[in-house]
Amino acid sequence: MIEKIxxxxxxxxxxxxxxxxxxxxxxxxxxxxxxQNRKDVVAKVVVTEVNRDHGNKYELSVSLNxxxxxxxxxxxxxxxxxxxxxxxxxxxxxxxxxxxxxxTNYDKKGFLKRILKK
Numbered sequence: 001m002i003e004k005i006x007x008x009x010x011x012x013x014x015x016x017x018x019x020x021x022x023x024x025x026x027x028x029x030x031x032x033x034x035x036q037n038r039k040d041v042v043a044k045v046v047v048t049e050v051n052r053d054h055g056n057k058y059e060l061s062v063s064l065n066x067x068x069x070x071x072x073x074x075x076x077x078x079x080x081x082x083x084x085x086x087x088x089x090x091x092x093x094x095x096x097x098x099x100x101x102x103x104t105n106y107d108k109k110g111f112l113k114r115i116l117k118k
Contacts, residue, residue, distance in 0.1 A: 001027045002064075005043040012049040012058070021082055025089045026062060032096040033066070034104055040067045047081060060084040062092065068103075072096060 007014055007022055022045055030038045041064055048059040058081045063073040074091035078084035 002030045002041050002043050004041070005045065007045045008047070010046065010048040012047045014047065018047075018081060022085055025085050026092075029064070029089065029092055029096060032093060032100065034100055037067050041065065050077075055079060058084055060088055062088050064092065064096075066099065070099065072099060 005023055005026060007019055026043050026045065029043075030041060033041065044063050044065070046061045050057050050059055057077055057079055059075070059077050060081065061073065061075040063071055065071055072092060072095045074088045074095070076084050076087045076091070078087065
């Protein structure tokens, strides 16, 4: 579970139910991270209410600061903030998986090097 989640709102009052939902959905993204990076991840969630002619919308942006100076970010606009968090969770899941495959050494014992030398 990601322990450090900062939730803030611009033109929006963040309620307790929304905080719990964000902690549940964004907090579980650490299961996709490499084990050595799980403890130091910091998540920042910003919700902005935008008044439009045809109704109010919410701009949601989430950034994950992963150790090593990498920042994974996703942004979405939705009429329902809970649905927006679900969409952002799916976007971040793909980014985290890509990050993990780029940074994980699958050749632990030099197996590929021995095969390629022959």
